[in-house]
Amino acid sequence: MLKIDNLHASVEDKSILKGINLEVKPGEVHAIMGPNGSGKSTLASVIAGKEEYEVTKGNITFDGEDIEELAAEERAHKGIFLSFQYPIEIPGVSVTNFIKTAINESRKAKGLEDMPAKDMLKLIREKADLLEIDRKFLSRSLNEGFSGGEKKRNEIFQMAMLDPKLAILDETDSGLDIDALRIVANGVNKLKNKDNAVVVITHYQRLLDYIVPDFVHVLYNGRIVKSGGKELAHELEEKGYDWIKEEVNA
């Protein structure tokens, strides 16, 4: 589904990603871990199509198609979703209106009519219930004044609404309390099937107890320096990153 080959990316001439290779197949769950500033969010943004980042070498294909020239919205229409590490506040646009617009724009891109209002309402209710989101919440301005945890839960609500093929969850667990973590992780698991895939970026093993990865990768200094199964996450939790850094620098 997603194939990243020798990807180099930079921002304002500063090179951040220095040769990433990664393949994600339908049905898989990948976890990306790694020290602060190693390039995890940058990788997520480059996949999602943030213009600020320049791909200097290598390529990204999605379902066999090179997506480098596609705008962020076109990637979204193909089924790529990024849950932001720091969701943006958009005062004046309610959660409901935002998600309605997002869904109908995606449908428009596929040549479909707007979703009938009744179906939309039903879907919103269903997904809000799945994530135990209070209805009142949905009429508030998007992310404005939301607590850290509320923002993250709202990201997953949007994911549930958009039903992407590939979901990249950038530190969705940070800011969530223990109950919220369980609710959000259950939500993600319910949406999971053999045709879609999830990439979770996290610092903690905790989330991976709920969303169990098939592969764990360590990103360090712009490269994936180690990959393994879910036991690698346990090892990192125990030992930290020093041993990996040493291995790399050796």
Added chain:
Amino acid sequence: MDLKEKLLSSYLVFEDHVDMDTHIHNLRNDAIKIFEEKGFPTKKEEDWKYTSLNKILKEDYSVFPKQENAIEYNDVKKYFIHDIDSYKIVFIDGKYSSHLSQTTHDGMDICLMSAAFTKPKYRLVIENYFNKAASKDSLSSLNTAFSSEGAYIHIPKNKLVEKPIQIIHFSTGNEAATMLQPRNLVVVDENSHVQIIERHQSLTSNAVLTNSVTEIFANKRAIVDYYKIQNDNSNASLIDNTFIKQKQESVASVHTFSFGGKLTRNNLNFYQEGERIDSTLKGVTIIGDNQHVDHNTLVHHIEPNCESHQDYKGIFDENSTGVFNGKVVVEKEAQKTNAFQANNNILISDKATINTKPQLEIFADDVKCSHGCTIGQLDESALFYMQSRGIPKKEAKALLMYAFSNNVLNSVKIPEMKQRITKIIANKLGVNLGFDL
């Protein structure tokens, strides 16, 4: 002959032909003298520093309205808020169009200034109110000297006017260039409530200059909501002079939506002559090309315990220019005044400019006054966020602009009006969003 001379000589002709009582006649004579002395404002005047009338004054305007042109309602329906029941006072090239209007004398007067000027039953109201709020600046004086037609609205006390009143001034462009000087008078007596929508619309691309004066009197506990739609075509300029005198516990609001026209200058003045008065001045400006919109506001707090709320949003694209000059005066007696002013702007293009200047003159010590102005760009990270959810950039921009204007749109009390404004904005931005904010 330049426009000033033309106006002065036309005045002499005009004054011979109108039949008025001496009171009005004297007012006009005084007014033309003021205009003669002061002339059109220039950039040398502090209040006109960023708005030059030079270019638009160069046209050879015809200054007297010609015969009424027939317009069919269906051809101009789109300029009305047509999905609501309303009173309508409609003018074509400055002349009243009975055909397009719907006036009333049933328990209130929603009719014409020309009638009010000449019929004895209106004399008292005219004597008490006409030209009592307008300032003696040159443009208002020019309008006073030439005032002959416009909307006359008098709502006696304890009356809730159930339908909004739409005042529309059409110009047909049957002259190469036309100057119009409508004069409106609105008197709302104790406890009464009225909603008014005003629009100036030219139907061709011929030049039009409108120098309009509207005087509004909100008496004790009256509620007046006034909406201005400024979405004229690119050769039409408007100088709107609006004066509102409020008495104790009255609530008045003016919303100005400026989306079109060549040059638009809004002189909006509120005078609070009583306690516990509430005044609201809000506006959304979205322009591009070489358009220019200037908001010049004044709120004069004279008595204690009053409030004023100003909130102006501006979005400027291409070579457009904007001005916001908001003056708040709090007199020494006006203790416990609560005056709020905000002016937020987004510059879409790097050729667009905005000059924003709050002026606070506060002579009382126990007051709450706040003001803030911002100038920024559209938030790139918000655009990426929206795009990543499938909303294309153009639509994402539009959504951000709506959101930016939302506070102002939300306080529009007529739902159909709000919908219309939303539509005009969507058209302007070339998007079709599936909901109204």
